Amino acid sequence: MQGADKGQARELDGKGLRIGIVQARFNQAVTDRLAQTCLEELLAHGVERRHVRHVTVPGALEVPVALQAMAESEHFEALIALGCIIRGETYHFELVANESGAGVSRVSLDYRLPIANAILTVENEAQAWARAEDKGRDAARVALEMAKLLEELS
Template sequence: MASARKNLSTYDDSTLPDAGPMTFGVIVADWNEDITHALYEGCYETLVKHGAKETNIHTVQVPGTFELPAAARILAGREKLDAIICLGCVIKGETKHDEYINNAVSQGLVNLSIATGKPCIFGVLTPNTHQQALDRAGGKHGNKGVEAAVTGIRMADLYRNSKVGKKSIGFGN
């Protein structure tokens, strides 16, 4: 496992764009809230640390990880956002339930990113045990919420500075 050798919260501050002009949606699953709320704290603090205004961070809580794509779609339609960061945790159980949830969420976020042209960040932990989740939500492997925020800032910058999707097509050119 790659994270067994790496702290997820380690990144080069000097390469990160200023998040000051950016607007973010952050969606947090309440299931496994001891984990997801720690992810949120890491994410939120990182966004603010890099200049995001608190008024430009729109937070929504949902019951579980499965609901992240639907909430991301709702938020994308309600707010003018540069990136949407989705935070959740699905711990492996005795059945394949986790695989169905993780596949549905990842595919849903990919589809939403493509459909809206806005980055949807997959900040979902998929550990085998609760301890592995704790290790990645502020424990010995850092905080995946920090990584999700850094990814959100970088992708929002790409979105804001890209010519793709901003050119008018069809009538009225």
């Protein structure tokens, strides 16, 4: 098949890309670390600091509506969702995890805009800290790769 992707990652060149980040403040120490490593990775791949819009919201359930507002602005090539949901003793964990994830996916599909979902869903704080740095960097790379892919497909 001519022009097939063949499973190779795209060059992560963020030059000229405008990226929106929505960070939940709940479990803020963890989400601050996610945001820090995400921003560092974006900058390392050529995204200019002035082309990154970083906003915070109270918690993971509020992330999708902020993403939607960013998507409606038509100002961004990709968005990033950051949050941390730690399992508690009630069903609330499942509700927040499922609904925030569904909301992020819906915004992405409705606006045909890549959104890297780095809302951690973990059993305890130790798991959150073990994942924070890598997931922040991963989110940045996913956003850049998907922005380039959609650019190619347009």
